[in-house]
Amino acid sequence: MNKLILGRYFPGDSWLHRLDPRAKLLAGVYFIFVLFLANNWETYLVLGLFTFAVMRLSDVKFGIYLRGVRPLIWLILFTVFLQILFTAGGEIYLDWGPITISEFGLINGVYIFCRFVMIIFISTVITLTTKPIDLTDAINILLRPLQKLRIPVDELSLMLSISLRFIPNLLDETQKVMDAQRARGTEFGEGSLFRQMKTLVPIFLPLFVSSLNRAEDMANAMEVRGYQSGEKRSIFRQLYWRRRDTLSLFIMILLTTLLIWLRTEGGIGH
Amino acid sequence: MQLLFDSVTADYQLGPIRSPRVLRSIDMNLKSGSFTAVIGHTGSGKSSLLKAMNGLLIPTDGQIKIGDTVIKAGKNKRSLKKIRKQVGMVFQFPESQLFAETVEQDICFGPLNFGVPLIKAKKMARDVLIQVGLDPIILTKSPFSLSGGQKRRVAIAGILAMQPEVLVLDEPGAGLDPAGKKEILSLIASWHHEKKLTTVLVTHDMDDVATYADDVIIMNEGQIVMHGDKRSIFSEEKELKKWHVDVxxxxxxxxxxxxxxxxxxxxxxxxxxxxxxxxxxxxxx
Amino acid sequence: MKPIVKVKNLTFKYDKRIEEETLSDLSFTVNQGEWLAVIGHNGSGKSTLAKLLVGLLEPEEGSICIAGLNVNDTMNRNGRSHIGLVFQNPENQFIGTTVEDDVAFGLENINMPYEEMVKRIGKALKLVDMYEFRSHDPSRLSGGQKQRVAIAGMLALKPSLIILDEALVMLDPKSRRELLSTLQHLIKTENITVISITHDMNEAASADRIMILEKGRIVKSGSPSLIFEEQLDLQPPFAERLKRELITRGGEFPENYMTEEEMVRRLCNYCLIV
Structure with missing residues (x-):
């Protein structure tokens, strides 16, 4: 639970920390689309360098990014493996009955691997350098046009931010209940799977009950403080779009242009 | 049962984040049969001290001796089980740990975990329930249907049913009205004398310290800064002021x-x- | 003194099938600038009264009128902003992820312009001495600090009435005393009325008036001295307890309630005579 890096914020004051969360979010989503433009080693090299540069800008140690990849490594390797097996073309290196490993298969496998890692790195960069609440605000503002389609964007983002606010409380409480039950002789992570499942009841039930109470208190507090869903509310948390935010989007467009140019120059597969 | 801390240092390791040391070379000797109050503001290390007494926080340095069982850095599986049976721990707002379908099942949970036979555990549940001043009729009720004060008593009964020799309590009266609080604390005091327990009580209320405890420990930033009998501790105004402790x-x-x-x-x-x-x-x- | 709260024949029960009422036929008024302490055992209906006063529950019979507005008909957002409620558990009433975000919540709800919000939040946080903590995470604050932030959240809305629903109960005695004196100061400077639901007798003793609830009825209402003189089952503040101890040991003291000041003066005078 504590080893998960993706989704965690590292306080800091780097250039990236100071970017507007909307700019980061837009650029991040854009980057994932741009990745699909890459089709030869030159384009992958450019994207790799770009990712590396962004990571350096975040002032967060490289090791922390690697830890972000670790929980997903099996999923990545599995996909890479499938890619290698089912892509044909070019020279055949190994022909073993139904299993053939070809030149194109290997190259594609490497590409897929790079693509995965870059997506993880870039999304980790965003979450490491942006407070969750700022991301929520950015999502709220960027999705606002959806309100025209009667999607309750404000309510959804308030729900999201309240959930974020309760995560630390919930973790504390889990720790507390676990300690209390350990003091009563429960041993966690021991015995058969069935026994282990049974030890979870004394933890989840109290947590469930207290979360329900909490939710009721919270709803009362919100009502007393004048909250009514669907009514127009002003916003205290202001976001400021600065020059560097425009600049960051401009860099993304430059990157796209470069990629399109390198693509048409031709490479493997063309 | 005697509790002996020999330069105990401990901290929490939460993923990549290591908390500052929560206990810093604690030396402490609580004599068998003593009633000690632990005082200190939020974050002074009181709760950590309590957790260490129950093996919920393992020392990174030094050792803890409870009776003749020793806990130190490394694996202590067998001694932990023994200690948790001997040391009953009542957490703050203990009612939040209730989970079973009936009051009886909840009270029996601890004893059964420590290998007490079911029939004996059930009998014990009945006895302790009467001792905490509740009617045995509620044994078959759901703990969630009880009032706040009753839940608190049931939770405490669940600890007493384990028949501990050391009783460690973190603000057992918090949030109760004065009458309810007084009842709970007097109950604890009478068990302490009757069963010759070694009792440790964390409280913010100095009048409780004056009424129930014999000795006082004052904690600050993970260290014990004062330890002695209550009268000598409360006579040192200047020292107390330094640690922001009331009289x-x-x-x-x-x-x-x-x-x-x-x-x-x-x-x-x-x-x-x-x-x-x-x-x-x-x-x- | 004009009454700001008028409660008339208030009756309420949670379960309509049960005969017994949680609150039955309650009538009382609270004056502008008054501090009223409502005391009673668990289950006396204190907390239900708090919920009715802020409109979280609807009375079965009777009416509640606060600052000229009937609570049940006009309980829209503007009506609500006249009344603040501070809950027992400081943990569960936070909505914002920082102190100032949380104070802002009530202001956002009445659609206040940004510049005005900034001013109000700054002022409210200064009133409760929490301005330095404005960008802190509320979950890292102590219990007393959390309640201060909750109170700032009310003050920013410039309420005429604040209801404390056992709001000081979970605090340690020291933070309780400090918060109490901050609140007493605020009442004077901001002209606020307080209804405090409590079982802390020291807090009740410092109120202007105490009202005792028992099984959903008002059994007594009056000044703290009157209440502590007549209700001998209530544990009075320390000075009065000392006086009673001294009387049982043959000391000569007046029968009526004595505050700590009065007690100290009397003992000093006695010393001079001797």
Whole structure:
């Protein structure tokens, strides 16, 4: 639970920390689309360098990014493996009955691997350098046009931010209940799977009950403080779009242009 | 049962984040049968000290000896089980750990975990429930259907049913009304004497310290800064002020009277009765 | 003194099938600038009264009128902003992820312009001495600090009435005393009325008036001295307890309630005579 890096914020004051969360979010989503433009080693090299540069800008140690990849490594390797097996073309290196490993298969496998890692790195960069609440605000503002389609964007983002606010409380409480039950002789992570499942009841039930109470208190507090869903509310948390935010989007467009140019120059597969 | 801490240092390791040391070379000797109050503001290390007594926080350095069982850095599986049976721990707002379908099942949970046979555990559940002042009729009820004060008693009964020799309590009266709080604390005090327990009580209320405890420990930033019998501790105003610790009402009133009249009372008064005696003794009333 | 709260024949029960009422036929008024302490055992209906006063529950019979507005009909957002409620558990009433975000929540709800919000939040946080903590995470604050932030959240809305629903109960005695004196100061400077639901007798003793609830009825209402003189089962503040101890030991003291000041003065005078 504590080893998960993706989704965690590292306080800091780097250039990236100071970017507007909307700019980061837009650029991040854009980057994932741009990745699909890459089709030869030159384009992958450019994207790799770009990712590396962004990571350096975040002032967060490289090791922390690697830890972000670790929980997903099996999923990545599995996909890479499938890619290698089912892509044909070019020279055949190994022909073993139904299993053939070809030149194109290997190259594609490497590409897929790079693509995965870059997506993880870039999304980790965003979450490491942006407070969750700022991301929520950015999502709220960027999705606002959806309100025209009667999607309750404000309510959804308030729900999201309240959930974020309760995560630390919930973790504390889990720790507390676990300690209390350990003091009563429960041993966690021991015995058969069935026994282990049974030890979870004394933890989840109290947590469930207290979360329900909490939710009721919270709803009362919100009502007393004048909250009514669907009514127009002003916003205290202001976001400021600065020059560097425009600049960051401009860099993304430059990157796209470069990629399109390198693509048409031709490479493997063309 | 004696509790012995020998330069115990401990901290929490939460993923990549290591908390600052929560206990810093604690040396402490709680004699068998003593009643000790632990005082200190939020974050002073009180809760960590309590957790260490129950093996919920393992020392990174030094050792803890409870009775003849030792806990130190490394694996302590067998001693942990033994210690948790001997040391009953009542957490703050213990009612939040209730989970079973019936009160009886909840009280039996601890004893069953420690290998007490079901029939014996059930009998014990009934006994402790009467001891905490509840009607055995509620044994078959759901703990969630009870009132706040009843839930608290059931939770405490669940600890007592384990028949601990050391009782560790973190603000057992928090959030209760004065009558409810007094009942709970007097119950604890009477078990302490009856069963010859070694009791450790964390509280913010100095009047509780004055009424129930014999000894006082004051904690600050993970260290024990004062430890002694309550009367000598509460006589050191300057030291107490340094650690932002209050004195009991009676002592506060005594100091005020002494300051305004210039008459010094013959002893350090901790309760209203003591103060009344002393005032009459020096002819102030 | 004009009454700001008028409660008339208030009756309420949670379960309509049960005969017994949680609150039955309650009538009382609270004056502008008054501090009323409502005391009673668990289950006396204290907390239900708090919920009715802020409109979280609807009375079965009777009416509640606060600052000229009937609570049940006009309980829209503007009506609500006249009344603040501070809950027992400081943990569960936070909505914002920082102190100032949380104070802002009530202001956002009445659609206040940004510049005005900034001013109000700054002022409210200064009133409760929490301005330095404005960008802190509320979950890292102590219990007393959390309640201060909750109170700032009310003050920012410039309420005429604040209801404390056992709001000081979970605090340690020291933070309780400090918060109490901050609140007493606020009442004077901001002209606020307080209804405090409590079982802390020291807090009740410092109120202007105490009202005792028992099984959903008002059994007594009056000044703290009157209440502590007549209700001998209530544990009075320390000075009065000392007086009673001294009387049982043959000391000569007046029968009526004595505050700590009065007690100290009397003992000092006695000393001079001797």
């Amino acid at each position: 009991p009402d009676a002592r506060r009133f005594q100091l005020r009277i002494e300051q305004e009249t210039g008459v010094i009372l013959p002893q350090v008064c901790l309760t209203v009765e003591e103060l009344a005696e002393a005032l009459i003794e020096v002819n102030l009333a």
